[in-house]
Amino acid sequence: MSIYIHIPFCSSICSYCDFCKMLKNNQYIDKYLKALEKEIKEKYQGEKVKTLYIGGGTPSSLSLNNLQKLFSILKIFNLDKDCEITFETNSEDLTKDKINYLENKITRLSIGIQTFNKNIINLLNRKLNVDNIKSAFKAFENVNIDLMYGFQNQTLEDLKKDLNKIIKLNPKHISTYCLILEPHTKLYIENYKPLDGDIERKMYDLIVKTLKENNYIQYELSNFSKKGYQSKHNLTYWNNQNYYGFGLGACGYIRNVRYENTRSLNEYLKGHFILNRENLSLKETIQNEFILGLRKTEGISKKIFKTKYNLDIKQIKGVKELLNENLLLENKTNIYINPKYLYTSNEIFIKFI
Amino acid sequence: MKQENIRNFSIIAHIDHGKSTLADRILELTGAISEREKKDQLLDNMDIERERGITIKLNAARLNYHYKNEDYIMHLIDTPGHVDFSYEVSRSLAACEGAVLVVDAAQGIEAQTLANVYLALENNLTIIPVINKIDLPNADIPKVKKELINNLGFKEEEIILTSAKTGEGVEKLIHAIIERVPAPNGSPQEKLKALVFDSYFDAYKGVVALVRIKEGTLKVKDKIKFMATNATYEVTELGFNNPKPQSTEKLKCGEVGYICASIKSISDIKVGDTITLENNPASEKLPGYKPMQPMVFCGLYPTETNKYPALREALEKLKLNDAALEFEPETSEALGFGFRCGFLGLLHMEITLERLEREFGITHIATSPSVIYKITKTDNEVIYIDSPAKMPDRQKIKVIEEPYIKTNIYVPSEYIGSIMELCQNKRGTYISMEYITSSRVNIHYEIPLSEIVYNFFDKLKSSTKGYASFDYDIIGYKPSDLVKMDILLNGKVVDALSLIVHKDFAYNRGKSIVYKLKEIIPRQLFEVPIQAVIGSKVIARTDIKAMRKNVLAKCYGGDITRKRKLLEKQKEGKKRMKMIGRVEVPSEAFLAVLNIDEEK
Numbered sequence: 001m002s003i004y005i006h007i008p009f010c011s012s013i014c015s016y017c018d019f020c021k022m023l024k025n026n027q028y029i030d031k032y033l034k035a036l037e038k039e040i041k042e043k044y045q046g047e048k049v050k051t052l053y054i055g056g057g058t059p060s061s062l063s064l065n066n067l068q069k070l071f072s073i074l075k076i077f078n079l080d081k082d083c084e085i086t087f088e089t090n091s092e093d094l095t096k097d098k099i100n101y102l103e104n105k106i107t108r109l110s111i112g113i114q115t116f117n118k119n120i121i122n123l124l125n126r127k128l129n130v131d132n133i134k135s136a137f138k139a140f141e142n143v144n145i146d147l148m149y150g151f152q153n154q155t156l157e158d159l160k161k162d163l164n165k166i167i168k169l170n171p172k173h174i175s176t177y178c179l180i181l182e183p184h185t186k187l188y189i190e191n192y193k194p195l196d197g198d199i200e201r202k203m204y205d206l207i208v209k210t211l212k213e214n215n216y217i218q219y220e221l222s223n224f225s226k227k228g229y230q231s232k233h234n235l236t237y238w239n240n241q242n243y244y245g246f247g248l249g250a251c252g253y254i255r256n257v258r259y260e261n262t263r264s265l266n267e268y269l270k271g272h273f274i275l276n277r278e279n280l281s282l283k284e285t286i287q288n289e290f291i292l293g294l295r296k297t298e299g300i301s302k303k304i305f306k307t308k309y310n311l312d313i314k315q316i317k318g319v320k321e322l323l324n325e326n327l328l329l330e331n332k333t334n335i336y337i338n339p340k341y342l343y344t345s346n347e348i349f350i351k352f353i
Numbered sequence: 354m355k356q357e358n359i360r361n362f363s364i365i366a367h368i369d370h371g372k373s374t375l376a377d378r379i380l381e382l383t384g385a386i387s388e389r390e391k392k393d394q395l396l397d398n399m400d401i402e403r404e405r406g407i408t409i410k411l412n413a414a415r416l417n418y419h420y421k422n423e424d425y426i427m428h429l430i431d432t433p434g435h436v437d438f439s440y441e442v443s444r445s446l447a448a449c450e451g452a453v454l455v456v457d458a459a460q461g462i463e464a465q466t467l468a469n470v471y472l473a474l475e476n477n478l479t480i481i482p483v484i485n486k487i488d489l490p491n492a493d494i495p496k497v498k499k500e501l502i503n504n505l506g507f508k509e510e511e512i513i514l515t516s517a518k519t520g521e522g523v524e525k526l527i528h529a530i531i532e533r534v535p536a537p538n539g540s541p542q543e544k545l546k547a548l549v550f551d552s553y554f555d556a557y558k559g560v561v562a563l564v565r566i567k568e569g570t571l572k573v574k575d576k577i578k579f580m581a582t583n584a585t586y587e588v589t590e591l592g593f594n595n596p597k598p599q600s601t602e603k604l605k606c607g608e609v610g611y612i613c614a615s616i617k618s619i620s621d622i623k624v625g626d627t628i629t630l631e632n633n634p635a636s637e638k639l640p641g642y643k644p645m646q647p648m649v650f651c652g653l654y655p656t657e658t659n660k661y662p663a664l665r666e667a668l669e670k671l672k673l674n675d676a677a678l679e680f681e682p683e684t685s686e687a688l689g690f691g692f693r694c695g696f697l698g699l700l701h702m703e704i705t706l707e708r709l710e711r712e713f714g715i716t717h718i719a720t721s722p723s724v725i726y727k728i729t730k731t732d733n734e735v736i737y738i739d740s741p742a743k744m745p746d747r748q749k750i751k752v753i754e755e756p757y758i759k760t761n762i763y764v765p766s767e768y769i770g771s772i773m774e775l776c777q778n779k780r781g782t783y784i785s786m787e788y789i790t791s792s793r794v795n796i797h798y799e800i801p802l803s804e805i806v807y808n809f810f811d812k813l814k815s816s817t818k819g820y821a822s823f824d825y826d827i828i829g830y831k832p833s834d835l836v837k838m839d840i841l842l843n844g845k846v847v848d849a850l851s852l853i854v855h856k857d858f859a860y861n862r863g864k865s866i867v868y869k870l871k872e873i874i875p876r877q878l879f880e881v882p883i884q885a886v887i888g889s890k891v892i893a894r895t896d897i898k899a900m901r902k903n904v905l906a907k908c909y910g911g912d913i914t915r916k917r918k919l920l921e922k923q924k925e926g927k928k929r930m931k932m933i934g935r936v937e938v939p940s941e942a943f944l945a946v947l948n949i950d951e952e953k
Contacts, residue, residue, distance in 0.1 A: 004910050019911075197901055221908075236910075237910045251911040260914065342904070343901070344878055345905075346923060349905075350920050353921055353924045
């Protein structure tokens, strides 16, 4: 089983972020952690936990004291002995005391850097503390860095500079995202114009090429890692496997039900955790299998597909056609997207919908 | 009712001059509708009519009026206000003795004003000139009076001023109709002659014919015969609209009403036909009958191929009420099974396409409209084709001829230059120009009908800021140097995009079409060349670049349901697309030629 824990507090709000988050407010954190504990106790059935992911928001924005409370709650979980425990951070929070505290509590640190470019950092309403990042790298072996691209006026040169700085830090894992202008974000409301799709594609191609040259393996559409350092937790999602989501706005997938928690803090504190539940039909589950599985560069294992659904993957409508058109490729074990079409994969996904 | 107390009249006007509002006001003043029943423009039944402000289907209403101690019956026969339907206008005018000519007090005489006056004169009607909308702040009554007097020969004292909006002058108009319009001629003892001026389908009664009794008397249970089609029926119901249907035992000479006779097929009833009694028939038909000829044709295909039966059913239903609509099955390599449809004109086509979508919920693809070409082959065989697909090999063609029209374009004189340029670009030949007033002219050109079908109306509007009004007469076939142009998508001919063009215009049109298609067709996963070719010669080419981005950049645990919805939405957007080979083509691409800008 995998578990996601959502900490919705941040010390500042990024202008592009549409996740479930709010400015840190000490008055609510205690209550929130109590409600979180209640939710976990209600739902968690004692399953063995293979991956635990603490995300946000910004979990690192919690005070040391609150972090201690959080981790004492997490003791309830029956953790596998090599359980992957990821903790999301922002560089300005990574003070010595927090690093020291987290050092033997987690196995994987994720740092949201996004960019080193000062103008863009300002635009995103973010902060950057390079010294903190350096100390974190000394303390943790398995570190992920988030990189964003696709800003107005950003050039390929600008992106290259960011890539080089990240590569120099030598993280085990790099997650990349092109900027998405989501409604209800500051950038969207201020009518920020996205970059032209053709240039964005060039940036993506540059990322894929540069990281490959530096021994990073692309294992998912937007994710790269050194050999053996893929995010086990995120692979749960893309392998269409079950996971619990705990916390405000968190989502979970248990048996054939996908559920979504409320995004209202008041409701959550009252113990009204779940906003809605969706029972997936077999058809929808299989559709998800493709939409998620084909994000991985290795694609979907034919054998696992057969075991899961007792169906030959090639019997699924569209598969043969896509193979004929070379949009999907196949080797002995797997069916996967032709890498040329990863960045236009929606065109392929909708064939399954 | 005494025959001398019957008055039959129509209201004729250029579009938007207030015909329907005036009709409503007359209905109100004669008590045919109460204030409570009042619905704007009561005579226009269809939504589209009300939205577009035009009347497509005719209606006839009976009005009762008491004037100078006498009871009168008046029949108001509505007419469609568009050139596409001029034959129907002429038949409904033939059912009247008088016509109320409505001219907008701000606009003055327009193209259809004149066309309608000529139709009324052909039918020997008494015309009552009315200047309407006199309440408008920009009304120029003296100017419009002058136009009516100088151009149409009315006397100043004949002209009635009204505002249909406020009701001013409408009573006076009704009195004028009673005093000036003659009572119907004919005798109730004569052999029956009833003019069919409209028909429609009623789900309970079958086909209903609207008639004007010209001679004789018609009773329920009479055996009737349609003289043009020779079909015979027994009358099951007679009646008139008041304006709601009201049945009656007989219709007498001079009266207007409807006939039901369990008629199943609308093709048995032709507008303009004469009804007589089977056992006591009239010796000859009323004059003026001609079968309606569709002038504009297009291919019509369901977007989803499994909707073919639904499309057929919808067309059949429309046909019940629209005798002018024609269709026959057609197959396209690109679009599958569909129909070749014939229409009276472009507006008729647009309305029909819109009704298919709106009333029947059928999304469809229409190919660009074509006219009927007359082709003399080298072996002297003459054929008529209504689709580029039916064009014979170039080697086998001796002469191609195409239908020409003669225009009446009414326009303020400062736009003469723009009109001439437009008509020249549309292969027009200048004939003459008349000054209506010192500042307005009527310009006559001879132009191929096919050029009118290609965006002429829009061009006319945009090049005259909407001041021009336009009307035309078909004048016959003339030889033209025409060629068939094919459009290739990804190297393959798309038959539904083929068109017939004049040789001198082929290069420009080909270029515009490929660029327009490039705008309309979204990028695909691979590069798609678009070419325009004549025979084997490529005359224009452009490429649609391959799609570079359509991705969910990130997708984690919380995103899955939301991202799925996004994909579902994208999928929904593709429903209007048709797969042509490997290329997804939006349905509007098939009408691309209509929207090209040749100066580009």
